[in-house]
Amino acid sequence: MTPTLLLRNGTVIDTDPVPTVLADSDVLVEDGRIAAVGPGLPAPPDAEVIDATGRIVMPGFVDAHRHTWQAGIRAILPDATLPAYLERVLGELAPRHRPDDVYAGTLAGALECLDSGITTLVDWAHIQLGPGHTDANVEALRASGIRAVFGYCYGGGGDLDALGAETRRVHRAYSGAPAGPLTMAMAALGPEIAGADRALAEWRLARDLGLPVTAHMGGHGPESAARGLAFLDEHGLLEHPTNYVHANHYTGEALKRIAGSGGTASVTPFIEAALDMGPPPTGRARDAGVATGLGADTVASGPGDMFGVMRAAYVLERGRPGGAGLGFTAADVLRMATIEGAEAAGLADVTGSLAPGKQADLLVLRTDTLGAASAHDPVAAVVLSADTRNVDTVLVGGRAVKRGGVLRGHDVPALLGSLAESAAHVAHA
Template structure:
């Protein structure tokens, strides 16, 4: 049970159904959920008051695609390409990871998310070389306090179906918590159709959705992958399509009709030459669309940088004037929550939802005198402006400082792991 909390007199931005500045208002949090939003709310007995005057109060960001374990290899591949990334990161560096490296990298990455206002992350984990690696990743996510979708991508030589079932049974076959499970599928476009059948079928058997890299390997491969899912009766299984760069408008409509969603990682997609990000095209076709940081090996680890990448890349299109700062903010919050299957849980200030909130400072040279709070969040804010972070009503960052973690010791361990992994 969390202490009731009243965020008093902030400039409140809600995102449902679209980003809107509510003006000066209060947000009441009770039992970990948003109880009320409005001016001059009464504070129940025992409520902690957090003065948000001169601050922006809004839903936390949702990162729909992140390889969180890669925190220890930050900036190893700037100015690179996707083939070089696959060779260096997955071919050379990943096999050097020990379970304790996975724990350090994932915990540091999850705390980096929280520090920058990301309250929910889809952790697409393809470093699970052994059961010990898997256990370390889950332990780190839980220790961080972040809301997470653990994307299980089977690695090593064991039986894929049996090990996926073990992970689900031991960690996720219980009432929902802040960490839930999806299958992170390598097939059919990366690891082939035989692997895809095994991954998608076990996901269907366990009743968990799939997050998959599909649509980013050329138009022919994108079409062939969707046909494969259709032919094998898998297309209607809940799925998030990551790097959907080469799907056509008709294919996006088919994905939407099947209940699929899209995660765009515009910064890394542009940096690694994967293709033109599909952020706007997917959203325009009616597909729930979110944003992701992807990998800090080649891109930023905060949603501010990703929102700006999405905004400027979409606005650069001849028909891109419709993509506004409000569209970028929605993709980073409620759109991301919908993409991750959490639209009823987080992403907006709707009473009854989990209290996943952030408070942003505006008393800096970079944020002062902003006339449009939504535009200021998208175009001007940075991690240093994130003053307070709540997940499920728990205060995980206060006064600009992460709570409950020995960050200097964690960073020391991360540096040691990084030195060994990249030696």
């Protein structure tokens, strides 16, 4: 049973409906959920009081798109483009991964998230080369303590019957347990990557199993984006809960159609710019009414913390030609990194804001560092000034996974040793 906690006298930032700062306020956590927010809350007799004076208390970040298994190939491909990434990472390095490599990479990647204040993760796991890889992936997510959407992407080849059978096995094994921090989605290759037959099988299977879909769509050029969306429409799949990853090349009208169908977007601004995928659709998607989350995507070519991702989103959007993005604010970025990311993950009723009843996925940031001290706007301080050094305490479901700047419950040196061995094998096999 999780402890009762009272985070006392912090600068509290809620994110829904808009980022709002509550000075000298408290957050009460009971049974792993947010019970109350406000100044001067009475402490229950059994509560542990955490002094948050001089700290920022806010919802944990949501990484809405990440290939978590890639922690062992960090910075292996800087200065690349998307074709080079596909050839090197997916064509050469991924097939070398053993189940133990998947476990080490996924656990290290998930702990990296927690260490930097990301409490919820959409793990787009296209390393499912066999059942052993899948089981290792899920075991690592569970061991980490993060709230995760396991985006299962079948990697066993083109046999659609085998795709269906293995996806159903995974669903039975990992979606039938009592509600917890791990849920499942269909990580679909989709019509722009895998073609019509597999895409139909993926969406229909997701519908039969009651799974949302997350797919790389809209990031492969204007013609491909238009064809992919038309394919979903033609086959009656547009209304199925779908998260469109990248979405760079959708027109304004297409984005409005996605919004009208209930679809969401995940933007990975650093990677989209670095790999020359096209201008991130951050402002255009949000202007069209699409709930849009942020993701780190791959640490093979970019940073793995939300601070770096938020700053990339901010500067790339505000730097659009002709001043088109100058209406984009730090508050917009913070919303994308929290509640809109939760919407993209299908978890907006669970996390992403401080609404009473939601899971207590919380982040406490220090402000007594040279990079964050004397910040006049707390929201801007989080987006533009803070970094991973400011992350003091992280709660997932009311349970402290990081306290006093230190991860809890994991032998990090031993994990780093396993990761180093895995990285050497994968890179030189």
